[in-house]
Amino acid sequence: MSEKCDICFRGCTLEEGRNGYCKVRTIKDGKNVSRSYGLISSAALDPIEKKPLALFEPGSYILSVGSYGCNLSCPFCQNHEISQNDLYSSCERVSAQELVRQALRLKAYDNIGIAFTYNEPLINYEFIRDTFELCKEHDLKTVLITSGAVNDCVLDEVLPLTDAWNIDLKSFTEKGYKDLKGDLESVKNCIVRASRVSHVEITTLVVPGRNDSAKEMEEEAKWIASINPDIPLHITRYFPRWKEKEEPTDIDKLKELEEIAKKYLNHVFLGNI
Numbered sequence: 297m298s299e300k301c302d303i304c305f306r307g308c309t310l311e312e313g314r315n316g317y318c319k320v321r322t323i324k325d326g327k328n329v330s331r332s333y334g335l336i337s338s339a340a341l342d343p344i345e346k347k348p349l350a351l352f353e354p355g356s357y358i359l360s361v362g363s364y365g366c367n368l369s370c371p372f373c374q375n376h377e378i379s380q381n382d383l384y385s386s387c388e389r390v391s392a393q394e395l396v397r398q399a400l401r402l403k404a405y406d407n408i409g410i411a412f413t414y415n416e417p418l419i420n421y422e423f424i425r426d427t428f429e430l431c432k433e434h435d436l437k438t439v440l441i442t443s444g445a446v447n448d449c450v451l452d453e454v455l456p457l458t459d460a461w462n463i464d465l466k467s468f469t470e471k472g473y474k475d476l477k478g479d480l481e482s483v484k485n486c487i488v489r490a491s492r493v494s495h496v497e498i499t500t501l502v503v504p505g506r507n508d509s510a511k512e513m514e515e516e517a518k519w520i521a522s523i524n525p526d527i528p529l530h531i532t533r534y535f536p537r538w539k540e541k542e543e544p545t546d547i548d549k550l551k552e553l554e555e556i557a558k559k560y561l562n563h564v565f566l567g568n569i
């Protein structure tokens with residue numbers, strides 16, 4: 297029996313024992329489940345500014361954990377080792393309870409909570425929901441770093457439990473997202489919905505020749521300002537990674553885009569420079 301996955305715009309057809317594009321969703325006992333539930337590929341106590349979150353609990357640290365898999369395959373992915381490979385057999389398995397206990401132990405080192413990051417967390421939303429529910433019982437902050445390319449059914453589950461988001465806005469044109477085989481409308485919907493109830497910051501990695509035009513930044517900044525001009529925007533510098541071989545983004549270009557964004561937004565930061 298096959299079933300269309302409703303987690304993201306791709307709508308993969310899933311079958312018992314056969315994985316979707318993200319390598320995470322599959323059908324088990326007739327149900328769409330996450331293979332990466334409780335699987336951790338990496339964990340670190342990171343400064344909150346590294347997420348990046350500039351205006352959420354500045355100066356603090358957060359237990360940051362990643363699993364594997366992604367519903368996108370951006371050629372410049374900085375974490376392609378974990379986002380693009382099926383690490384089902386090599387991850388460490390933890391329960392939500394164990395993760396929260398570890399976060400509580402790390403309070404002694406200024407830890408404020410748990411961030412799901414490094415790979416795309418929302419394709420494994422059940423583990424996030426279960427972990428964040430426990431975080432709420434223990435006064436721990438909850439953070440998501442995501443590409444935001446998921447459907448409303450996922451947002452409905454995690455929005456009420458998430459204190460802060462950093463959402464990638466990888467391009468502000470349909471073509472830019474099409475080239476990445478992504479979906480701009482899903483990402484815009486995620487930003488709009490999350491910013492109604494949580495702290496939201498946005499990151500745009502500027503890749504030469506893909507999304508570095510002044511016009512595109514002008515439209516992006518205007519759109520963000522139409523939601524809330526206080527939403528922080530991180531304009532970050534690209535370096536060659538994985539399949540993308542372009543030279544790093546020119547710093548003067550980043551500064552030009554920063555000036556454009558500042559015409560509309562109150563908090564604009566340059567990153568990776």
Ligand code: SF4
Pocket residue numbers: 301302303304305306307308315316317318319320321366367419
């Ligand atoms: S979450 Fe994974 S399986 Fe489901 S539609 Fe998206 S890529 Fe396909």
